[in-house]
Amino acid sequence: MAINQTDYDIVIIGTGAGGGTLLHRLAPSGKKILILEQGPYLPREKENWSATEVYGKERYHTHDQWYDKQGTAFRPQMSYWVGGNTKVYGAALLRLRERDFEAVQHRDGISPEWPLKYADFEPYYSQAEALFDVHGEDGNDPTAPPRQTPYPYPAVSHEPRMQEIYDGLKGQGLKPFHLPVGLKLNETERALWDCIRCDSCDGFPCLVRGKADSEVNAVTPALTYPNVTLKTEAKVLRLLTNESGREVTAVETQIGGETVLFKGDVVVVSCGAANSAALLLRSVSDRHPNGLANSSDQVGRNFMKHLTTAMVALNAKKNESVYQKTIAVSDFYWGEDGYDYPMGFIQNTGNVLPDMMPAEAPGLLASLLKFVPRLDVDLGPQYQAAAQHSVGWWFQTEDLPDPNNRVRVVNDQIHLDYTPNNTESTQRLVHRWIDILKAVDRADHVLPFDLYPRSSSPIQVLGHQCGTCRFGEDPTTSVLDLNCQAHDVDNLYVVDSSFFCSSAAVNPTLTIIANALRVGDHLLERLG
Incomplete structure (x- = not known):
């Protein structure tokens, strides 16, 4: 039985570089914000610094099983904690090069042009560097x-x-x-x-x-605001929409063995490129038979990871x-x-x-x-x-975007089809x-x-994943508009590395943070 909970102005799913930074930007607004995290806080323990535990036993990676294009199971190097994968990242924070936003000829093809340019991100890169x-x-x-x-x-x-x-x-x-x-x-x-x-x-x-991670630098400061609520060990199962399919009406979430429905005027998916795509693909309905926000058939496609x-x-x-x-x-x-x-x-x-x-x-x-x-x-x-x-x-x-490199969901299991x-x-x-x-x-x-x-x-190394819900101006070839709002759904945003058009060849985290700040400014304007 689903339990209906309090309505919120904004529901953010995920506390990593995208979701955590967006929360930090929106928290001072006074808007009622709920942020959901699949995992708990990462424990502070001696094993944090044990190479045997961290590398040999992968103590801080999920035990989930995903499947490659041959159907072989593997354990993805994903970290489900408050702060997401930034809890175990290397903290290298670089700007994409100016030319990375243009079309570039590579040995195996063309890296596509972005609809926004470096100049659009530059002020947010500066803010991101200060925040982290x-x-x-x-x-x-x-x-x-x-x-x-x-x-x-x-x-x-x-x-x-x-x-x-x-x-x-x-x-x-x-x-x-x-x-x-x-x-x-x-x-x-x-x-x-x-x-x-x-x-x-x-x-x-x-x-x-x-280390400047999303929990320490973004989420924890945001939680000092009384309008912000964090729920941990809250696994989002799918997003429900109204009859027209144009609005997310509930975030179906599993907490402590119960199914809980949360409602937000705006819903933001920030689960990481693979999991964000999987969540949308799981959220099928009569209006969205191929997955939510997927009229273009681009959700999950063009997966990249360097x-x-x-x-x-x-x-x-x-x-x-x-x-x-x-x-x-x-x-x-x-x-x-x-x-x-x-x-x-x-x-x-x-x-x-x-x-x-x-x-x-x-x-x-x-x-x-x-x-x-x-x-x-x-x-x-x-x-x-x-x-x-x-x-x-x-x-x-840089690995080039390929529509056949994609995230699929089969019988509720994530399949990652990827060929370098x-x-x-x-x-x-x-x-x-x-x-x-x-x-x-x-x-x-x-x-x-x-x-x-x-x-x-x-394949299980996923720290630089991106590209599964690319942004653009054409709804037939992209999932999101230039503000990272879904073309198909009026109150749905995706704010993580999913929006990337290309992977460039530098670490993606600073660009994720900068974009979250950019989208945050748009949402502040939208919500007044």
Whole structure:
């Protein structure tokens, strides 16, 4: 039996980068706001910083089962907590390049033009950087878009080994720069801020709340307003509409074994690209037989998640950096001499810890054993030795929107049909970087090719998902209008990475935050 609850001005589904930021923007309005989160608060516990628990056992990922295009079950790396996936993200917060909003020719096709341009997002990027404590520097990124305001905080400094690599990259004619990251860090007076600059940040929950995530920076401040209500462990099952199908009349939600109906004058779906599409597809009705807001048959299509590769570079030199995720390289973002297609973006990973290696780099031990004669050290435990001599790198290449890469719902189960494209560009980027690392650490430190263990991210890696409900002006080719309102439903919005027309090749989170602030301003105007 469904239980009807209080009506609200706004119901937001999801507390991640999109939903949490939108809540933060709307909370001071005085409007009655309900935000629903499928999961609880992420527990603060010692396991937050355990590589075995976080990487080996995936302690903070859902145990849901999704299915790939062959029908094989997999466990998606999705985090259902207050704050969503930002609770375990790496906090790299970058603006899309100005040209990313235009049509771009890639090796495997064209990355489409966006209906809005960088100039439309620029003021919201500045606000997003301020809200999420972004530390960065101006002037060194050769592909950086123009900005009207400086970064809110100075860049996170390089530790000695990372500075050595940084200088070596510059010596090769490259233009490395400090990776913009969202941390609550003051390197001059560290005691005044929460971040302690530890080695358990990238992919880990932050035990000391020093990472700028959606819970800490957006949701918690919003909850100080009496007009805001958060309900956790509230799984939204589907959206119900009126007889015409033009208005969402109820959000059907499962809480504690009961079905509860919530009503909002405006309903915002912010579940992440895959889950937002799945929710709309589940919300079938006579007026919406193919899923809610899906007259275009575009809901769930054009799923993207970047072509990502992780690399562990072994070296005879020890890497004693405590926080190593500070270097970024965009020199190959638009290609290179002899290759006129975009290749992608390079950044450090977080520290390579011994307990991460069995799960993240199972081939590393074999490589280490080949490398042993070169190490003039007492190895001790093999993974410990590998970690001490490793630097992690992360590669991102744009995958192109493909209508056959899609989210489907079959018998209430999520199916993710995904085939990577643009693979030549990412392979070229990885091989190019290996050559550069050999040149940077030359002479006695040149390593054989096979001492750079690397792996492409499998289908379950979903941190950069986007594109399943693209926005546009044509209702026949897009799901949302330019304000991220559904073309087919007057009071329905989707505010997360679903609206992306292309994935670009930088981390999507800052764009999600900026867009949530932009849509928030529209909703404030709509609601008076």
